[in-house]
Amino acid sequence: MPKILDPPNKAELQGALGAALPVWTGILGLAEAAHAPLSKTWKASKSEFGLMCLLQHKKRTLLYLTPDKDLVWVAIILGERAFHLAMARELPEEIKKLLVDAKPYAEGRGIRFAVRATGDLATVATLLEAKTTPA
Numbered sequence: 550m551p552k553i554l555d556p557p558n559k560a561e562l563q564g565a566l567g568a569a570l571p572v573w574t575g576i577l578g579l580a581e582a583a584h585a586p587l588s589k590t591w592k593a594s595k596s597e598f599g600l601m602c603l604l605q606h607k608k609r610t611l612l613y614l615t616p617d618k619d620l621v622w623v624a625i626i627l628g629e630r631a632f633h634l635a636m637a638r639e640l641p642e643e644i645k646k647l648l649v650d651a652k653p654y655a656e657g658r659g660i661r662f663a664v665r666a667t668g669d670l671a672t673v674a675t676l677l678e679a680k681t682t683p684a
Contacts, residue, residue: 554591554600557616565598565616572621573614575670580604580611580677587611596622611677617663624661625676632658635679644672 557565566573581587584606594601594615601615613624627635632648644662651658664673 554593556589556591556602557598557600562616565618566621568619569617569621569665571667572664572670573616575667576612576614576621576623576664576673577604579670579674583674583677584611584681606681611680612673613661620663620665622661623664623673624659625680626657626659627676627680628657629653630684631680631682634682635676638675638679640675641672644676 562573563570577587577589586606588605590603590605591600592603593599596615596617598616601613603610604612604614611625615622615624627648632653635648636645644660647660647662648658651660662672664670
């Protein structure tokens with residue numbers, strides 16, 4: 550299991566994200582609005598930045614975020630029920646293809662995709678909603 554690390558400071562994060570800083574803050578904002586309180590756990594990553602952030606609510610990991618130059622990599626794992634909810638919602642075809650092509654494991658289907666603009670935050674919100682819709 551990756552070691553928990555200290556979070557980057559604001560300047561390090563801003564330097565890594567560049568033009569994607571509004572995307573980062575937008576993802577955090579939408580997750581916080583829907584699932585407060587939200588905790589952020591930073592772990593080592595093989596990315597160029599070297600860190601990824603796990604967004605968690607009550608010890609449940611909602612999203613994995615990895616800062617990159619001018620984009621944010623978002624990873625999410627959807628159980629079968631959440632997968633079917635997501636497929637029934639309005640999502641870009643490339644996201645639906647990622648979901649369909651993802652190998653189903655006991656913990657669910659994991660996908661990772663780049664978010665480059667604040668206009669793409671709706672996709673993250675839709676996936677997060679599918680993941681957290683009560684049974």
